[in-house]
Amino acid sequence: MNWVAYGTMFALFLFSHSIPTRPAVKRRAVAAVGARGFTILYSLLSLAMLLLLIRAANWPDQVLLWPQSAITLTVTRIGMLAVCMIFALSLGRPNPFSFGGAKTDAFDPSRPGFVRVHRHPLLLGFLLWAGLHLLPNGDLAHVLLFGALGGFAILGMRLLDRRRQKELGMQTWQTLWHPAKRAPLRTVFAKGDVRRSVYALTAYCALIAGHSFFAGVSVLW
Numbered sequence: 001m002n003w004v005a006y007g008t009m010f011a012l013f014l015f016s017h018s019i020p021t022r023p024a025v026k027r028r029a030v031a032a033v034g035a036r037g038f039t040i041l042y043s044l045l046s047l048a049m050l051l052l053l054i055r056a057a058n059w060p061d062q063v064l065l066w067p068q069s070a071i072t073l074t075v076t077r078i079g080m081l082a083v084c085m086i087f088a089l090s091l092g093r094p095n096p097f098s099f100g101g102a103k104t105d106a107f108d109p110s111r112p113g114f115v116r117v118h119r120h121p122l123l124l125g126f127l128l129w130a131g132l133h134l135l136p137n138g139d140l141a142h143v144l145l146f147g148a149l150g151g152f153a154i155l156g157m158r159l160l161d162r163r164r165q166k167e168l169g170m171q172t173w174q175t176l177w178h179p180a181k182r183a184p185l186r187t188v189f190a191k192g193d194v195r196r197s198v199y200a201l202t203a204y205c206a207l208i209a210g211h212s213f214f215a216g217v218s219v220l221w
Contacts, residue, residue: 066138088200090121112180127153
């Protein structure tokens with residue numbers, strides 16, 4: 001029964017992500033609340049469903065595929081700081097290739113920021129989050145959870161590339177991307193990154209402290 005409930009929650013998670021983004025549904029929603037309102041509401045819905053799905057992974061009877069160890073827990077804790085840094089350095093920054101950015105028209109290929117490392121920094125962070133959490137969670141329910149979410153992140157990168165290439169035109173897309181990926185590594189960092197790094201560290205500490213609340217498992221040392 002617990003596996004049925006878990007599967008049902010997984011299905012609801014998928015529906016909550018796919019239905020609102022269908023063109024006809026999205027057009028009506030944007031007309032009702034505006035583009036910004038749709039983005040905010042969709043983001044809140046996605047976050048809420050993700051938290052519920054993470055909780056639901058604790059429902060089924062445990063089928064252990066590999067044991068948890070102190071090493072995998074430590075790797076996950078350290079790696080999550082990098083994930084927080086990726087999000088902090090990418091959110092709200094110009095990025096014509098993916099989502100989560102702002103002021104896309106202001107994107108400068110000679111100073112691309114974290115886009116120099118990856119076109120889809122938020123999806124990269126999400127992929128790392130899933131992979132890092134897969135290491136210490138070797139029971140079947142969590143392997144299915146984090147494996148699927150990591151797969152969705154990879155699929156999302158490919159779909160976004162196709163969408164942006166179609167929207168911008170292949171020539172414009174290449175004109176923006178080719179110099180960006182060849183920019184000096186120092187251009188990964190931009191003005192204000194010290195402040196953003198502080199935000200990342202704050203978010204990391206909050207995640208560690210609140211992990212038992214939203215995930216049901218304490219990760220405090």
